[in-house]
Amino acid sequence: MMWRLSTLFLLYSFSLFAQSPLPSKIYKLKTASDNEKLKLFLELSQDYTAVQPDSAVYYANRGLQLAQKQSNWNAQAVLLLQLGRINAAHHHDGLARRFYNEALSISRHTQDVAGIANAYDELGLLDAEDQDRSSLNPNLTRAMKLYHSSSDSSGIIESYAQLGKVYEQKGEAEKALSYYQRALAQYERQKIKPEAYFILLEDIGNLYMKKGKPQIALTYLKEGIDNSRKAGLRDTEVSLLNEEGIAYQDEGQKTKALSLYKDAFESAKKYKQPEEEAKALINIASVLQKQNSNKSLADLKEAMRIARTIKQPQLEARILEAMAGVYRQEQNYKEAMNALSEQHRLLDSLLQADTAKDIAALDSSYALETSYEKIGALQQTNKHVKSELQIGWIILILVLLILVLIWLYLRKVKRLNQELKASNKIKDTLFSVIGHDLKGPAASAVQLFEMMETEEFTAPELKGMIIELKKQTNASLELLKSLFAWGKAQLQGIEVNKADFLAKELIDRCITLLAPQASQKNITIKDNAPAHLKVHADADHFEFVIRNLLSNAIKFSHPGGIIEVEAKIQDNNEAVFSVSDHGVGISKAQQHIFLTGNLSTSFGTAKEKGSGLGLLLTKDFLKANNGQIWLKSRENEGSTFYVSLPAA
Template sequence: MPKAIYLLLLFLFLSCAAFAQQSISVLHSRLRAESESAKINTYLEISKIYAADQPDSAVHYCNQAMKLAEGLSDRNSQGLLLIELGRINILHHHEELARRFINEALFIFRNLHQSEGITLAYDQLGLLDGQQKNISAAIEDFGRSMEFYRDSHDSLGILETYNGLGKVYEEKGDIEKALTYYLRILVQYEHRKLKPEAYFILLDRIGHLYLKKGDSHTALKYLEEGIRNSNTSSERDTQITMLNEEGKIYEQDGQKAHALAYYKQALSEAKKFNQPEEQAQALINIAGILKKGNSTQSLNDLKRALKIADSLRQPRLEATIYAALAGVYQQEKDYKEAMVALEENHRLLDSLLNADTTKEIAAIDSSYALESSREKIGNLQQVTKKEKKELDMSLAILIAILALLVLAYLYLIKIRRLNKELKAANQVKDVLFSVIGHDLKGPAGSAAQLFALMETEEFTEAELKSMISDLRKQTEASFELLQTLFEWGSAQLQGIKVQPKTLNAKSIISKNIHLLSRQAEMKNIIVSNHVPERTEIMGDLNHFDFIIRNLISNAIKFTYETGRIDLDAQKANGEVIFSVKDTGIGMGPDQQKLFLKSNLQVSYGTKGEKGSGLGLSLIKEFLEANNGRIWLESTPGKGTTFYFSFPAAKQ
């Protein structure tokens, strides 16, 4: 009998979840047509739905509403949102942060002389004190709320306070007192034709308490009442869920034929009304019934359910199916498949655990960020209030206060600038360590190993020559990478400083072709400079020199032996467009898109030459600083042409 009760509890939870999903969809569609002030309440409603299961989303929507409320100077809404943030943190046991939010809300409502808001704040403080086992403080908080609700004849408020007191005594372990308050609320709900969502949650709580008392018969009565009343719902997915749950009850009682009939009816209804998740759940239940009598059909049903879960992208459902598959395979002594299914089940559960942890951390971070921001705003508001009182005292005090405000403003600007610089420096540090760890560590380690071999082993002259050639390649690659790292790091930390002047592009390109001629000769690559003699541009010499050198070097790396590289330039619309064309390996559409969006990742040339991608990143930054641009055309296997532009020099 207790197992059946737990299944009924699960049904109530699933019904509430289905209702919540539909409500969220309606609320999101409402947002599109609402005014700014109306959106605040809608965001608050969405946050309340997400509060229990998705705290990060709940905090996000509260933050969205808070921005609107602050923009409209709506202090009442700010207070309500702070109470909701407190409630979210109470649900997830972040008591200290919850108390700070609620106390700030209480401060706002007291300043507004808003009795209803004050009462809501005391309700939440009562729940918080109860959660922290401070029962006397909780009862005092709820007592203050009750006074207001009775004076204002607010029956819903009284029910809310009863609910809070019930939770407090439940936390204390006083089941009888908790039931007293819960049953008082239930009497009020029973007279209504349309039962609110709180009614089903209340039946759930009462059922749990009777189970704790060991009175499973009474617990089942309250839970069945919830199912009976929910039967009037027009929501199709709720009816399908109920069929599945009724099947589970029959299955627990050993009436497998009845259970199978309910599961099949649930599957039929789910197919008819296009409810894929309910189809998957019905198939899992059917497979469980058939497991011992028809394992082949059981496996087929589970595989069908797995396809549905995969299409829905529901890892929790997939994990359940893999666990069921493992059970059937183990029964059939197919331990290899059973192990595969169990491993997949564990992988999915681990990913879900990580996702839930990430949501909790994101919610705490968002809450702390908002609370810190509001604390600063609150401090500034107190300072402003004090200044207003002191305005009448003297003009000298006014000037002093203004001076202090200016200094504070300048200080904040300085702090923001320093934080921005620190963040940029950290990013540079991360990239430098990443490149050093991945790209310099390998060549250095390989070189050390080669030196060790040369020191301890006997080699022929040809073998030594080959090793020395490998060492040269590794040291050249490391030197080139270090040089690029130095220039990139300097640009990131010190900023890109442009010293524009008129440059003769032809001569700079010729110089770099000469510098890189040895690399080209080693691969028998012909590099041709077709840039017209009097091609003059306006730009920074060092930047243009770096861009040309890196593009030619990259072209040599990715061009096959005996290939060719052609450089050209054309003047058009006040700029000079340069091209570096090679006959190398080329790039596919995905690589080209990646280059346009960010930077190319680490890749290897036609003879194993390694690139970090930092050169192209720095080229982009230099071109942007010099009012230029870069793009490319490429065909895999046929080569790549890089185009870049510089402003033409004025004649």
């Protein structure tokens, strides 16, 4: 039983491997120009379409990449149509339709009437396969109208020929022949016959062979041979000679068949077509098998040498089957088994090999699925083991996936807990800031009002108290503004109003506002920023940042110290500002706290208490304006804060 299944499978395989493109085209790619390569890529893809879809897609994709590199829209449309044909030939209708639509879009963009017609033609053929109503198909109707309007006889011929293919695949031989004959009638009007004409004759001949009418088939095959010799199409000529020989052999006319095979062999040898040469030897061996088995084996061994030279494993497999047949005839069963075993190994390696040579456009599982289906009958004993292994791998992967998901979940929970702790810490510190920093200025203001109410003061004294009251009120207001700004940023995000502005004007304003605070500690602020420097950011945010940095510098500077403001434009078109002091400096631990973004309460040289809220807002504002902040500091030597923002 296994022997019969193997034989049936091999026979089926050889029918697929019987046609393959000529290696000469692949050799030409090495020296061809880009335009010639485009043509060769298309031809190779067309040659491989029926038997090796992975190779067909590979060459079509290479051509498409070259066409895209050249911005050659027409070539792109043609190659997209070819990708669609490959998918349609192997029943990937969804992908085929997508490629046809892309080709149609490009042809419409370039106003290529022939390209539009071709795309409609292919879409119509897809619909014809689905609906079996080709005569009423709207896409085919559009294609035919465009072909007729542009007098494109080649397009009309191609439509008829492809419709013939559709019906031939459906098993409707008579309908297929009717469309083939319509295409043939169009060719008869042409003085010079293209290669497609001879392929059409070969298709018609093959169809008549399937119908059991070899005599009629021979008339078409002979016509193809005669005409191809006139046109000098040697590739088609050799192929047709082999086909004609097969027809005569089926008719029982072995002498005539042998003559044709030898003619095909000599022509293939003369015109350097090694694959056709090997095929002719296989056919010669099949005729001589009964009468001269030694000569038959010699021819097959020579064919094997050629197949190995041109690296055609499919052809090798076909030769091995023929050799096994000769050995069986001689009752040399050991050699027959060896040949079949080698053939089985070769086919097995071919079917299981990775056929995904850049097959992204084609369904990646296609080749594997079909390979496993074909070798299933030969590997029943291993099937259950493989299934169990696959299930085991699936279970292992699922377990690993579940473990990864659990790990990610626990990691997320841990991160959320850390964020919650940080949020609670910020909240606690924030309430402490509100309670202390608002309470102090408010209490001072109340005391001043009580003194003004109970005591008598001179006008200058009252003016001084009012000035002090204003300072306390402003301090409270500034803190409230910061709190509201921070709260709004957390709830609604930071609103940014970017514009170009002179940085020096805002720096001067900040220095003026902080002058009383600096004078209390006899601190000098030097502004070395250039007057012309412009920044592209939110002006209010920039002013807040500079004011906060200057306020902190005053707070942590020693009495009589100096604070310097610098600014410059870097090569990357960023403005970098620095505020330097020579005060107490910042420890490594405090620098780490600053970088982590947490709030930290600190005390200045005059015991001024800082909440850290200003620096927190500074970092948020800079981030919103595509800026950055960093610092350099050493304890007891001072600190320098750097701020970068986009220059105007």
